Amino acid sequence: MTSDKRPRVFVARIIPDEGLQPIIAQTDADVWQDELPPTRDELLRRVEGVDGLLTMLTERVDDELLDRAGPQLRVVSNYAVGYDNIEVPACTRRGVAVGNTAGVLTETTADAAFALLMAAARRIPEAYDYVRQDRWKTWGPMMFLGPDVHHATLGIVGFGRIGREIAKRARGFDMQVLYYDVMVAPPEEEARLGARRAPLEDVLAQSDFITLHVNLTPETHHMMNRETFARMKRSAVLVNASRGPVVDPDALYDALNQGVIAAAALDVTEPEPMPGNHKLLSLPNCLVVPHIASASFATRGKMASIAAQNLVAGIRQEPLPSFVNPDAYARRVTA
Numbered sequence: 517m518t519s520d521k522r523p524r525v526f527v528a529r530i531i532p533d534e535g536l537q538p539i540i541a542q543t544d545a546d547v548w549q550d551e552l553p554p555t556r557d558e559l560l561r562r563v564e565g566v567d568g569l570l571t572m573l574t575e576r577v578d579d580e581l582l583d584r585a586g587p588q589l590r591v592v593s594n595y596a597v598g599y600d601n602i603e604v605p606a607c608t609r610r611g612v613a614v615g616n617t618a619g620v621l622t623e624t625t626a627d628a629a630f631a632l633l634m635a636a637a638r639r640i641p642e643a644y645d646y647v648r649q650d651r652w653k654t655w656g657p658m659m660f661l662g663p664d665v666h667h668a669t670l671g672i673v674g675f676g677r678i679g680r681e682i683a684k685r686a687r688g689f690d691m692q693v694l695y696y697d698v699m700v701a702p703p704e705e706e707a708r709l710g711a712r713r714a715p716l717e718d719v720l721a722q723s724d725f726i727t728l729h730v731n732l733t734p735e736t737h738h739m740m741n742r743e744t745f746a747r748m749k750r751s752a753v754l755v756n757a758s759r760g761p762v763v764d765p766d767a768l769y770d771a772l773n774q775g776v777i778a779a780a781a782l783d784v785t786e787p788e789p790m791p792g793n794h795k796l797l798s799l800p801n802c803l804v805v806p807h808i809a810s811a812s813f814a815t816r817g818k819m820a821s822i823a824a825q826n827l828v829a830g831i832r833q834e835p836l837p838s839f840v841n842p843d844a845y846a847r848r849v850t851a
Contacts, residue, residue, distance in 0.1 A: 523567040523831045528575050535820025560584045568831045577602040591830020595823045600732045611847040614840040615826030620818040621810040626681035628809035629757040632781035636753050638662050671723030674730035683709040694719045720747040732759035745771040753779045757809045760786035783809045
């Protein structure tokens with residue numbers, strides 16, 4: 517392939533070399549170099565005439581962007597498992613393949629979610645700040661008491677790949693595991709993981725810890741709200757490693773501030789990124805980290821590799837390794 521026929525692609529951020537180098541080697545790649553994402557106007561300008569697009573969750577792919585890109589656009593490869601930033605039906609109508617990075621960050625994300633659970637339970641961030649502020653003067657029998665994790669009841673909302681990995685980790689702490697999902701897991705899977713399905717209201721009412729692992733949909737938007745917080749134990753801890761808008765931040769603030777629930781640990785937020793002066797950050801019982809659940813060297817490298825494979829396959833109109841909308845090719849053929 518001569519250089520003037522190399523497909524043009526826009527990569528919306530620097531990604532690990534496992535993905536970036538193959539893209540640079542096989543395409544005419546325009547790679548956004550800044551740490552912050554491109555502005556909307558800059559993004560629309562950069563996508564004009566490209567054959568492929570590699571996006572982060574920060575890039576909204578909608579009809580406006582697809583129009584600006586042009587009819588030659590063949591693929592949008594999202595560097596994430598979720599793709600709520602992409603209007604998939606709009607892409608499918610135009611024959612644009614959409615890929616994600618499913619299956620490579622499950623265990624890493626589960627590790628991080630469980631770490632958040634334990635950090636919130638044992639009040640690790642508060643205790644760390646206490647030491648840094650030079651307030652530690654003696655050992656005290658009432659200092660930073662928190663709930664035990666072992667033998668507690670864990671409620672998992674969303675029992676897909678990540679939710680099931682959370683259940684595996686809970687078994688090591690002899691936790692009782694309840695889960696809620698619209699789909700029922702096979703009995704042998706429930707037995708293997710020691711998990712029992714229950715209605716959402718029962719999961720909320722009976723669990724000492726609630727961890728969220730659902731996709732962001734109209735049905736799950738603000739599913740954790742004043743009503744659902746009121747169903748939880750006053751001693752309960754909430755962990756969110758799914759999508760920020762699954763939790764109503766105003767309702768969460770009130771629930772934490774008024775003692776409706778004991779604590780929360782968030783890997784994802786609404787808004788995201790969360791500004792440093794947000795009211796949730798004023799609460800000692802709210803731990804917030806900047807969407808880092810998949811942030812291990814190995815996992816981010818695997819994500820980059822799959823995103824690159826999706827991008828190259830889509831340009832060639834070959835099956836994507838992680839395909840969101842396989843019907844897109846049929847639309848392009850019949851268009």
